[in-house]
Amino acid sequence: SDAERTFVMVKPDGVQRGLIGDIVSRFEDRGLKMVAGKFMQIDEELAHEHYGEHEGKPFFEGLVDFITSGPVFAMVWEGQDATRQVRRMMGETDPAESAPGTIRGDYGLDLGRNVIHGSDHEDEGANEREIDLFFDDDELVDYERIDETWLYE
Numbered sequence: 001s002d003a004e005r006t007f008v009m010v011k012p013d014g015v016q017r018g019l020i021g022d023i024v025s026r027f028e029d030r031g032l033k034m035v036a037g038k039f040m041q042i043d044e045e046l047a048h049e050h051y052g053e054h055e056g057k058p059f060f061e062g063l064v065d066f067i068t069s070g071p072v073f074a075m076v077w078e079g080q081d082a083t084r085q086v087r088r089m090m091g092e093t094d095p096a097e098s099a100p101g102t103i104r105g106d107y108g109l110d111l112g113r114n115v116i117h118g119s120d121h122e123d124e125g126a127n128e129r130e131i132d133l134f135f136d137d138d139e140l141v142d143y144e145r146i147d148e149t150w151l152y153e
């Protein structure tokens, strides 16, 4: 398998609403492997770096206020085609446009409160950039899941 790593984060609304466990379970059940996880508070500087591509847009200040408003659960997930598969499981950016069965489609109604972040698979290298921004190298753990030989041909 061509294993790939992607950055995922339960946003402050997801944490406050008690959705961490469910979201982690969805990725675990899919066969993805968690290789890093950190419960943390994002400060203003990290928020600006993480969402730098959106600086200047009308929703930017609200987005920074929201993402710094409470704890988040940052993770790195590994697996075949992980970045794209996580985005598919998340749904669309707007929960109102997200299919039921997706995370945003099951748990959100409002664009500005969409529960989860995942690296953009259409933005080359976004996954590695975001992993580096949130985690030190020694926070990423190499190990095998017992079901790995059954998950991949």
Ligand code: YYY
Pocket (backbone or CB within 6 Å): 054, 059, 063, 092, 093, 111, 112, 114, 116, 117, 118, 120
């Ligand atoms: O990658 P993704 O989170 O799906 O969407 P982005 O276009 O990168 O926007 C980041 C974040 O900003 C989005 O999750 C919600 C918020 N946002 C917003 O509040 N209003 C918009 N018109 C667009 C995005």
Ligand code: MG
Pocket (backbone or CB within 6 Å): 120
């Ligand atoms: Mg994005």
